[in-house]
């Protein structure tokens with residue numbers, strides 16, 4: 410290097426970290442309040458590592474070894490997460506933290522985030538909207554955040570939609586982050602007057618969720634009251 414006149418010692422050191430384009434693009438789609446979110450919860454951080462480790466490059470099956478690089482690794486199959494706990498305990502924060510961490514880890518992440526209520530509203534059959542087409546797109550997205558399940562008023566139609574969405578994702582082991590305010594099932598400690606997730610989504614959806622998700626319980630005070 411020195412022979413070519415490139416003096417390493419004289420080269421100014423960059424004073425800002427190199428931008429990660431994928432992370433910058435993802436940032437714009439993340440709600441403002443969660444743009445600095447970090448997945449510091451140990452169970453969420455462990456899930457991020459599992460998903461990042463399982464990410465595979467397209468055509469990584471060794472069929473064309475002569476063509477060199479097989480492309481950037483992409484989020485593939487893996488377990489899902491069920492983040493549950495009282496309002497304001499940081500579930501959505503950790504969910505976006507996980508999306509940011511995966512993007513920063515350098516794997517290609519095609520992700521979509523929606524609340525269950527927004528999803529039901531968007532999918533309502535109406536003129537110019539093909540709900541089947543929308544459902545087919547959303548069931549296949551490699552990483553899905555389905556926020557606030559069980560908060561909206563349920564109906565047979567929402568139960569059917571949840572079932573079709575989660576059944577497909579469970580069968581194909583597509584990573585999904587589900588958040589809810591409700592405890593998944595009734596236990597001795599559950600207030601008998603309050604509903605649990607099973608009451609809201611039905612047995613069959615709850616069964617899929619328990620099969621595909623690692624449950625993570627969020628406790629503590631409502632962080633929104635602590636903010637100034």
Ligand SMILES: Nc1ncnc2c1ncn2[C@@H]1O[C@H](COP(=O)(O)OP(=O)(O)OP(=O)(O)O)[C@@H](O)[C@H]1O
Pocket residue numbers: 442443494495496497498499500501502503557589590627632633
């Ligand atoms: N680890 C954290 N560090 C800093 N701020 C946090 C953290 N976790 C949550 N917050 C902030 O606390 C507020 C509530 O968090 P969040 O929206 O994630 O709660 P939630 O559990 O999703 O609540 P809800 O069930 O009502 O949707 C947000 O403004 C969020 O930015």
Ligand SMILES: [Mg+2]
Pocket residue numbers: 500501502556557588
């Ligand atoms: Mg939330």
